[in-house]
Structure formats: C-alpha cells, structure tokens
Amino acid sequence: MSRSRLRFAAASAATLAVAGLLGACGGTGPAADSSTGKAKAAGQPVYGGTLTYLEHQPPTCLYLPAAGFYPNGGILNQITDKLTWQNPETLKIEPWIATKWEIDKDATEYTFHLRDGVTFSDGTPLDAEAVAANFDVYGLGDEKLKLPVAEFVNNYERSEVVDPLTVRFHFTKPSPGFLQGTSVIGAGLVSKKTIALPYEEQCRLRNIVGSGPFTVKNQVVDKEVDLAVRKDYDWAPPSSGHQGRAYLDEIKIIVTPEDNVRVGALVSGQADFVRYVQAYDEATVKNAGFTVYAEPTRGVNNGLYLRPGNSILKDRGVRKALQAGTNAKEIVETLFTSGYPVATSVLSRLAQGYTDLSKELAYDPDRAATLLDEAGWTRGPDGVREKDGRKLRLGVFVAGPQPLSKQTLELVGQQWARIGVKLEIRPADAGTQAVDIKDAEKTAVAHSMVGRADQDVIKSHFHSQNRDVILSDDEKLDRLLEEESAEPDVTERNAKVAEIQRYVVDQGYAIPLFEEPQVYGGAPYVHGVAFEAVARPSFYSVWKSERE
Structure with missing residues (x-):
C-alpha cells in the first residue's frame, strides 16, 4: 500500500475516534472550481450555523502584544477589533x-x-x-x-x-x-x-473582553474554544462588503494535533475548515474537491538563524560556511509544494523593503568546505570536523509552529554532514527547551520566521530588545534596526531595510530557506473566508451553503 493510502487509512480510523468531539456532520458539499481551487459561489449568504475549525495547536498566552502565535490569532481575530x-x-x-x-x-x-x-x-x-x-x-x-x-x-x-x-x-x-x-x-x-x-490574567481567554463580532462562549483549556455571534455587532471596516452581525451563529475551534486527523475530518465532512495542512496532504484535500488556501505571511522568511554568541559560531567564517553549505532548493523540492517559494533574501518577496540576495545565498558546498578548512576545522575519523579536540556540533530545537520543522532540520543535517558539521536536533517538547533556547551555547541555531506586512518586521525579529532570534550583541545591527524604525521617508526606510538584509546575510546570521505560507483547508460549502495581511483567518463574513 502506498504511503498516501496508508496516511488516508490512518486518518479515517483516527477521525472516527474523535467523531464525538467534532459533532455530527456529513456529506462533501458542492464541487470546487478546479481552475481556481476556490469553492463555487452558492447563491446569497445565509445567516446561522456553526463552523467547525480544527487548529493544530492550543492557544498560548492571549495578552494581545504577545499573542502573535497563529493559534491565538484564530481566536483573537474573531473577538477583537483594531483601530x-x-x-x-x-x-x-x-x-x-x-x-x-x-x-x-x-x-x-x-x-x-x-x-x-x-x-x-x-x-x-x-x-x-x-x-x-x-x-x-x-x-x-x-x-x-x-x-x-x-x-x-x-x-x-x-x-x-x-x-x-x-x-x-x-x-x-x-x-x-x-x-x-x-x-x-x-x-x-x-x-x-x-x-x-x-x-x-491577560493571558487567559476568559478575561479577554473585546469588541469583535464573536464572544467567548466556552473553553476547555488546550482542547476547545466555542465562540458565539455578537448580534449587536455593527462596526466592520467600511470597505467590508458585509456589515452588521456575522453570518455564523457559532464557531467551534477544536485542537487537533494529528495532521491526518485534521485532514481526514475535513474530507469526511466532520470539520469545515482546518489550519496547518501539511504539504504532503495538499493533494488529498484538493482531490476530494476541497479548497487549499496558501496565504503569504509577508515577513522574515522561514530559515535558520545563527547565534554569534555561541563559541563556535562566533567565527563569521563558520557561519558563512553553513550558509553556503545549505541547499534551500533541495529542501523545498523534497518536502514542500509550489506554495513555499525558495527564499531569495531574509525577507519575503512580498515584504516591504525586500531586496534580492539570491546570488549571495547560492548553494556552494565547495566554498563551505574551504571556509571551514580556513577556520581550522579538519575532518575527524567519523567525518565530523574537529578543532582543538572539539567536535563541530551545533544544537537546534524543532520549531513546533513551523511546517515540517523536524523533517527540514533532518535534511539540513544531511547537507551539513557532507561538509563535516553535526546538527544535533532536539524535540520541540524537550523539558528544558524554555531555558535552553535562550542559551546560545546549547542552542546555536534557531529555526524561525515572523510575519508582518511592514518594514518593522525585520526589527521585530533581530533587535536585541525584541524577539532577538540570534541573541544579538551586535550593536551595529541594533543601530541599523533603530534607524529603520525611525525613518519617516518610505524610500529611505526601504533602502535601510535592504541594507539590513545585506548586513545580516553578509555576517552569516541568516540562512533563509523558504517563504512560509499559512496553509488552510476548507470545505466547498464554506464561503467568505478572509485573511488579514499575514494570513490569520477572519470568519466574520463566512457562511455555509447547503451540502449536496
């Protein structure tokens, strides 16, 4: 039996196990428009009904400024408004x-x-x-x-x-x-x-009182969130084609970590909408007549970020060697689909201030080997390079929010092994992760990305007082980021963003891999799904037509 059929069979069995939680649904609905992948229109919007939305991970802290995690956004976008x-x-x-x-x-x-x-x-x-x-x-x-x-x-x-x-x-x-x-x-x-x-207290969903089109009806922590329509809501953005209360009566957000269960529940009619459709499941969703939404995040690309505070990576030559020894194209072609473009810079091509650095990021394993030789790292009997009795080993955690992070890191590990570097991959649920991920010696490499449709996204990712992904002590980088964030002229600001990207790549702080989308699957009878600029869903205008 093929791997895809095995996955589907496993999904069918696992889906049955959660049928009680998902509730009664049936049918596959009207066919999708195969030319666009979007569901066909089915008449005028109707009020009522419940949207069953399966989320890959439970929400974390919901204090708004700290709530950018996509599972949080799927809730907060429905219960809060913005200026x-x-x-x-x-x-x-x-x-x-x-x-x-x-x-x-x-x-x-x-x-x-x-x-x-x-x-x-x-x-x-x-x-x-x-x-x-x-x-x-x-x-x-x-x-x-x-x-x-x-x-x-x-x-x-x-x-x-x-x-x-x-x-x-x-x-x-x-x-x-x-x-x-x-x-x-x-x-x-x-x-x-x-x-x-x-x-x-602000981390807890029960305490979040917003002005959005839905309110929190019930929560089973780490398992389910139920939202109910706010019937007096009447202040959507003026540009919205829909005004007044939301069409749906309720939204059930159910945490479903297993990829095959989410997809199996969707195509079997037990769920209406799911987040985190893995690349290998996209064909299953499309072939069932359902819609795949691959929405861009327009920010800092999915990549590996190297920490110069690490005693090995303090050497720029080693960082540049790892950059040259990473084949992003192979990673995308092996693991992902066309919805995951190979990165050509630190920022996505859709990001404001993007500059093309594909030549600087070209895969060149011979150059990588030369740089490591020049840095004094020589091959040991096991193929791993050594220097002064120390192995060239670097630690990284699997990034739970990033698609196929474990598989991506394993493939990077194979590429690095060819140039004599050992990448030690630790699971995302490791008990010491919360502490060790902030220690450059223990976690030399971070697998990360961040979405925001503004030039300041690069400051959010790299500044020592923001996310500080590289645990930076680089005063020049901080200064450049601060200059960018305080530059009122758009042309000059974009030029500064380009300068920052060149600096980050030149210093070997970043190994961009691909432009990460948020990938969702939707039933063909679900209409009106919208996404904000960095791919979090809004269900305000969603409505459901009759299923055939």
Missing part, C-alpha cells in the same frame, strides 16, 4: 474603529478620530479613553503588572484624550510604522477592565 484595517490585497491602511487620522510630517504625532457607538462585549464604550489605555500599555508596558511593551510600537511617549472620540499619540522620535502597527493582531482593542489586569 485600522490593512487591506491584504493593496496593503494600504484603511479605516475601522478609527474613521480617519492625521499624522504630522515627522511621524511623531498621530491623531485618530473614532466611530461613535462602538462597545465592548461587556457593554462599556470603546472610546478615546479606552483606546488610550490600550496603547499606553502597548507602548510603555507596565512593570507592576508585568506587561511587556509591544514590538510593533517604537518610540512611544504618551497618549492624549482630546475628546470622547478623539485620541492623540505622541512619540519621542519618528515612528513611521505605528499606523500599520494599529492594524496588527497585537493591537486588538480590549476593555479598560481587561487592559488593567496583570500579565498572567
């Missing part, structure tokens, strides 16, 4: 809770005018005071409440409530990324009661 909406097609910033805004010429002062009549689900007004309270926390943090500063806010000074529906923000230096920052998942607006809670 602005970033159009995923044009990437332009459009009105939402803010009807209009003014920005001074230096990008140090932003004034937002708010919609009247918007309320949080607890009945309190979403007014200027509430917005100011949110962004004072997002911009400054709160040491007493242990609330960290949001990575999408730079140079924040203070808020000013001008009148009940007008709020102004002041910055110590230019903050050109702030407008786009008001549209991201971490800028979701919550009630004044929620934003005043300490970090641990």
Whole structure:
C-alpha cells in the first residue's frame, strides 16, 4: 500500500475516534472550481450555523502584544477589533474603529478620530479613553503588572484624550510604522477592565473582553474554544462588503494535533475548515474537491538563524560556511509544494523593503568546505570536523509552529554532514527547551520566521530588545534596526531595510530557506473566508451553503 493510502487509512480510523468531539456532520458539499481551487459561489449568504475549525495547536498566552502565535490569532481575530484595517490585497491602511487620522510630517504625532457607538462585549464604550489605555500599555508596558511593551510600537511617549472620540499619540522620535502597527493582531482593542489586569490574567481567554463580532462562549483549556455571534455587532471596516452581525451563529475551534486527523475530518465532512495542512496532504484535500488556501505571511522568511554568541559560531567564517553549505532548493523540492517559494533574501518577496540576495545565498558546498578548512576545522575519523579536540556540533530545537520543522532540520543535517558539521536536533517538547533556547551555547541555531506586512518586521525579529532570534550583541545591527524604525521617508526606510538584509546575510546570521505560507483547508460549502495581511483567518463574513 502506498504511503498516501496508508496516511488516508490512518486518518479515517483516527477521525472516527474523535467523531464525538467534532459533532455530527456529513456529506462533501458542492464541487470546487478546479481552475481556481476556490469553492463555487452558492447563491446569497445565509445567516446561522456553526463552523467547525480544527487548529493544530492550543492557544498560548492571549495578552494581545504577545499573542502573535497563529493559534491565538484564530481566536483573537474573531473577538477583537483594531483601530485600522490593512487591506491584504493593496496593503494600504484603511479605516475601522478609527474613521480617519492625521499624522504630522515627522511621524511623531498621530491623531485618530473614532466611530461613535462602538462597545465592548461587556457593554462599556470603546472610546478615546479606552483606546488610550490600550496603547499606553502597548507602548510603555507596565512593570507592576508585568506587561511587556509591544514590538510593533517604537518610540512611544504618551497618549492624549482630546475628546470622547478623539485620541492623540505622541512619540519621542519618528515612528513611521505605528499606523500599520494599529492594524496588527497585537493591537486588538480590549476593555479598560481587561487592559488593567496583570500579565498572567491577560493571558487567559476568559478575561479577554473585546469588541469583535464573536464572544467567548466556552473553553476547555488546550482542547476547545466555542465562540458565539455578537448580534449587536455593527462596526466592520467600511470597505467590508458585509456589515452588521456575522453570518455564523457559532464557531467551534477544536485542537487537533494529528495532521491526518485534521485532514481526514475535513474530507469526511466532520470539520469545515482546518489550519496547518501539511504539504504532503495538499493533494488529498484538493482531490476530494476541497479548497487549499496558501496565504503569504509577508515577513522574515522561514530559515535558520545563527547565534554569534555561541563559541563556535562566533567565527563569521563558520557561519558563512553553513550558509553556503545549505541547499534551500533541495529542501523545498523534497518536502514542500509550489506554495513555499525558495527564499531569495531574509525577507519575503512580498515584504516591504525586500531586496534580492539570491546570488549571495547560492548553494556552494565547495566554498563551505574551504571556509571551514580556513577556520581550522579538519575532518575527524567519523567525518565530523574537529578543532582543538572539539567536535563541530551545533544544537537546534524543532520549531513546533513551523511546517515540517523536524523533517527540514533532518535534511539540513544531511547537507551539513557532507561538509563535516553535526546538527544535533532536539524535540520541540524537550523539558528544558524554555531555558535552553535562550542559551546560545546549547542552542546555536534557531529555526524561525515572523510575519508582518511592514518594514518593522525585520526589527521585530533581530533587535536585541525584541524577539532577538540570534541573541544579538551586535550593536551595529541594533543601530541599523533603530534607524529603520525611525525613518519617516518610505524610500529611505526601504533602502535601510535592504541594507539590513545585506548586513545580516553578509555576517552569516541568516540562512533563509523558504517563504512560509499559512496553509488552510476548507470545505466547498464554506464561503467568505478572509485573511488579514499575514494570513490569520477572519470568519466574520463566512457562511455555509447547503451540502449536496
């Protein structure tokens, strides 16, 4: 029996085991349009029904600025709104809770005018005071409440409530990324009661009171979240073709870690929509007449990020050798599909400020071997290079959020073995991961990516005070990132982003692999699925037609 048939058989058996949790569903629905992969239209939208959505992982902390993890976004996008909406097609910033805004010429002062009549689900007004309270926390943090500063806010000074529906923000230096920052998942607006809670309390879903089209009905921690429609919701972005309450009555988000169970439940009619369709399952979904949505994340590419604080990787020559000894094209062609373009720079080609560095990132194992020879690492009897009695071994953790991370790292390990480097892969659930991943000596390499449709995404990933993926002590890199985040001229800002990408690649800090999409599967009777600019789903306009 073929591997694909074995997977499908396993999926069928496993799906039966969770049938009670998923609830009764049946049928396969109308056929999909094979020319586009999108479900055919089935008349006018209808109200009612429940969307069963299978998520690969449970949500983590839901404090908004720390909640960029995609399983969090699938919840928060339904229960919170933002000041602005970033159009995923044009990437332009459009009105939402803010009807209009003014920005001074230096990008140090932003004034937002708010919609009247918007309320949080607890009945309190979403007014200027509430917005100011949110962004004072997002911009400054709160040491007493242990609330960290949001990575999408730079140079924040203070808020000013001008009148009940007008709020102004002041910055110590230019903050050109702030407008786009008001549209991201971490800028979701919550009630004044929620934003005043300490970090641990804001992490808990039951305490998140937003103004979105759905509210939390029930949660079984790490297993299921049930959302119910908010019937009085009437403040979608003006550009939305749908206004008023959401079409659906409920959304059931069920954590289903097994890839074959998610796909099996989808194609058997027990689930309506799933996240994290692996590349090897895309054909199964399409061949069943269902839709595969491969949505771009427009940020820092999926890649390996090398930590110069490691005693081996402090040598730039070794880092450059690993860069030259990695064949990203082989990884994509072996493990993935056309929805995962080979990376040609640190940033995705769809990212703002992208510059093509494909020549600098060309696979060249001979050059890699030469660089390691020059660095004093010679082949030992087992094929692993040695220097001063030490083996050239480097540790990395499997990255749970990244698609096929284990398989990707195993293939990289094979490539590196050819040049005499041992990659030691540790499982994502290792008990010491939370501590060891912050130790460059134990975790020399990070497998990571980050999505955001703004130039500041590169600062989020690399700056020592943000995600700091390389555990940086590079003062020049920090300075370049700070200059980028404070440059109000778009052309100059993009030029700075290009300079940063060249610097990161030249220093051997990054081995970009591929442009990572978020891949979803949907039933053909599910219509109106939308995604924000970095691929988190919105179910506000979703409706279900009759299944055939």
